[in-house]
Amino acid sequence: NHAADGILRLATTTSTENSGLLAKLVPQFSDSRDIPVHVIAVGTGRALNHARNGDVDVVLVHAKNAELDLVNSGFGIERYEVMYNEFVIAGPETDPAEISGLSNLGTAFEKIANSGALFVSRGDDSGTHKKERQIWDEVDIEPNGDWYKEVGLGMGRSLQIADELRAYILTDKGTWLALKRKLSLPVHVQGASDGRNDYGIIAVNPEKHSHVNIEAAEQFIDWIQSDEAKAVISGHKVEGEQLFYVIE
Amino acid sequence: MDGLIGASAEALRLLFTGDREIWEIVAISFSVSFRAILYIVPLAILSAFALAYGNFPGRRVLITIVNALVALPAVVVGLLLYMLLSSSGPFGGWRLLFTQGAMIIGQMILAFPLLVAMIHVSLQGVDLSAWQTARTLGASIFRAMFTIMREVRFGLIAAIVAGFGRVVSEVGCSIMVGGNILHHTRNIPTAIALETSKGEFEQGIALGAVLITLALALNFAVATVRGRDMARH
Amino acid sequence: MDGLIGASAEALRLLFTGDREIWEIVAISFSVSFRAILYIVPLAILSAFALAYGNFPGRRVLITIVNALVALPAVVVGLLLYMLLSSSGPFGGWRLLFTQGAMIIGQMILAFPLLVAMIHVSLQGVDLSAWQTARTLGASIFRAMFTIMREVRFGLIAAIVAGFGRVVSEVGCSIMVGGNILHHTRNIPTAIALETSKGEFEQGIALGAVLITLALALNFAVATVRGRDMARH
Amino acid sequence: MSNLPEFITIQNVQKYISNRMVLDIDELVVYQSECVVVHGPNGSGKSTLLKILAGLMTPDSGVATTNGVVRPWRQAIREFRANAVYLHQTPYLFDRSVEDNIAYGLRFRNRSQSVLFSEVQSAMEWAGLSHLAKRNARDLSGGEKQRVALTRARILEPKLLLLDEPTAAMDRKSRKQTFSLIRDLASGGNAVYIATHEAADLYQPDRVIQLDYGKLVV
Amino acid sequence: MSNLPEFITIQNVQKYISNRMVLDIDELVVYQSECVVVHGPNGSGKSTLLKILAGLMTPDSGVATTNGVVRPWRQAIREFRANAVYLHQTPYLFDRSVEDNIAYGLRFRNRSQSVLFSEVQSAMEWAGLSHLAKRNARDLSGGEKQRVALTRARILEPKLLLLDEPTAAMDRKSRKQTFSLIRDLASGGNAVYIATHEAADLYQPDRVIQLDYGKLVV
């Protein structure tokens, strides 16, 4: 029984883990409460699936609609907002679609589609991919053709491919920052009005899975919204830039 | 359990309805791995013969190394190949990255140690007098090799089948140098990895079932071709 | 090329400085795979003997199936095992998911077909009269099996080494049922996958180099133990 | 026919291989102490007969009588396995030293290490193999192999020793020794069957049986 | 010694296996048409000598003279390989039909399919193997195997035929046939060397050479 072994199992996305934030947050929590935390970093879809199956106690992901589904279907108790970062568009230095400086992701997508420049899509149903689909929908473009490369990979690998192919890509800022120095793929659109990327945290419902370590899960949810945790989140920098902003 | 039943139903659906996308992925999988095995088998056979019958210094060390290289993780092969083929790498000019060509090279490298190890084991089971008999009856070294290959044909087939199985199911290298690009380099294992990362476990297992069903069909076809011959073994 | 040089330097650093974290990961990798192989080898040997000497209907079909199962993708084994071990699966009560125990089971399943295929190939190289000789000189079936195993010891070692190589380098199943949890279920391949997903390719290759170096060291140790004996092969 | 006590009688034994009849024996009585030479042209079934008597091959039909009890083959086979040792026409030597090969069967009997050791030593001495004791048996010449295999079988002193062309590769000295060994064994209470193309009188046999197309011709 | 033309002369041939000297021959002249029986106790080096003459084994030292030219072994070995066929003491038969085994060597010579076929058929007839033609050679009895292997070697009519215990497993009829075959070959211009423990006069040899501890004793 999870509760019996006292371990808190946290499913989260690879991008969160890779940003290095959890490596700061988790030890502070587990040391002060004496609760061992096992971080299982997988794709958003898989993380939510683990929650649904009761294999983890708590999920921290960024796919608002899917998260709400989890709650509505009764497998999650409640969704709490934790923080946000942003989605940006990176692309080749030459910027063939001339999107640099735009303040709206949708407009940039339209220009890319019309320019015939290459675009790499994660194609993996991740939070980022869902966001991308949503933007295409909003600008009413059905992307397909040789210019649109669906790679079906994680963010880091997709960035590598975009770099190799000199293609545009929608990415979360954190992963891009982490890889910045290895790529020649500058960000062309950031701070966009439609670029916000919200992270939510949900405890798995013990009514569905009785063995869930609900006490620890609730403690963690409480703690991550505490001032102590917020300070860690706001203070976390990658390549000198703040990555996550707490939601007040 | 529901999941498994769902996965089985989905596998059947994938296999028996003409889902174009799935057959494209299957075709890429098998054609890439076929070619990889086809190109590497001759070299593997020659190497196994050299290790079995050769008489050169360092032979035992080479046998040990080949055996150890079976442990080479696919993703490491993928990473190395990526570095070589990347546009900033030494062979970037070939523009092979994210093509089936790159996947084939990766799978050739991956299959090689297993093929050599297994063929070498087969050859060890053949008495030296078999080789000597072929030679004394006038076979050239080359013909004698073919004769011995025929003597160990079951082991050879098992090796090729295992080598094929090793590469047709590997994901680390294909995803790294192929890029899992839909219609181009997405094969069954990378598609499974994708479905898995999405949390679409049933779909992943269904794809796996498709792969195994086809691998079984292929193996039974091979077994039927070698046919009656096999009765003695 | 710079990348490769960087990776080699990093590999050396990892190997020769006492980086605690890396050695923990290495220890998990090897201990999990050792146990998996240790537990599955007896069954694999028995199965290979049954396939080689047994005289039961369906033997040939089983040989074909075992050969085909080498193509079972690790991630598919991982998915199936996940469904069984998940809290909502039939064996959820065992609470094995995301533990080394689950990884061991997965690796046992993965190693099995390759082990059986390779041991079977070895056994085919032994004349039936070897078995008969052991039996007529008074060996029980069990003792006769040990005698034959000794006769094919090089093939057996090659099979075990290859089986170990197969599982110590696999990532799909370990990540699925192990969860890649630091200090608990993170082994070399899942660490490589993590580094790779971060784009830390050099670190990934360095970890791969550590794995291969240790696999080589292990193989040379085995080769030295069997020692002079090997001179004849 | 010998008038010694019966050991095993086999009756109506038929063996088919690949749908061809290779052995068809109405009755054969194995006495407790006799030397029997089995003659017959190539392919007449000599090796097959010996393997069946050793319990290494199961006939397709047949019964065996021991101690006056007639039993179906499957039951009787233990009797054969426990009492008979078969030496292959092309002996198989284990990939270990000559010494270890010769000691192989003895290890399954309860013997102290030192008794085992001295038995093996004296058997090797008798066979003129002492100088080869530590050599790997696979590296021997044809006749040396034959001698190791014979020594390995006879050291077990089985009630029924089945020898398939035991002297084919042996030099003169070893052959003479083998002939006298067989006489000694047979007169010492063991049954020895020898399938051979050599002249029967070399073995001074108690009986000669002749096989042709799998049938006994007297 | 024969006064026929010389075919090959070997001199100062020494072979060590695992640091033990197994063959040490000062000089041996192989004449173009003769039957030579090689005698010697087990382990005296008979098989080793024959394998060396077949070019299957390379001695550690030695020279060979052909057509009056003295050549180091590595050069002369082609001559041996091209002209000699060696029949193993324990013959190896390929895992195919008897027919295909017998045809094996002939396929490397330029022969039309039909000539090849009729040669194989008549060779099988001579050896009394026709009824076994389609059988897998692995499934034969010991003597049948020996006969297939001999037929497979002699059909090539090599200038130098090296037979290692060719009749060990053969029945009487086959042995007699083999003896007369060898006489025919030798008088027909071929050299035939037979390593055997049988009485030499069965072969009516032109010479008998005796090996002991790897050395020729005359």
Ligand SMILES: Nc1ncnc2c1ncn2[C@@H]1O[C@H](COP(=O)(O)OP(=O)(O)OP(=O)(O)O)[C@@H](O)[C@H]1O
């Ligand atoms: N592979 C090997 N390794 C070590 N020693 C060997 C090997 N093969 C043969 N010998 C040794 O070489 C010597 C000569 O062997 P060879 O086979 O030529 O004898 P032979 O005269 O043919 O004997 P036999 O009459 O028993 O056939 C023997 O002492 C034998 O033990």
Ligand SMILES: Nc1ncnc2c1ncn2[C@@H]1O[C@H](COP(=O)(O)OP(=O)(O)OP(=O)(O)O)[C@@H](O)[C@H]1O
């Ligand atoms: N594995 C097999 N498959 C098919 N036929 C076989 C097999 N083994 C033996 N035979 C056949 O069975 C018959 C009897 O063989 P067996 O070995 O008993 O003869 P044998 O009397 O010992 O002959 P030899 O004097 O040549 O040793 C032969 O015709 C042989 O071809």
Ligand SMILES: [Mg+2]
């Ligand atoms: Mg026989």
Ligand SMILES: [Mg+2]
């Ligand atoms: Mg010999």
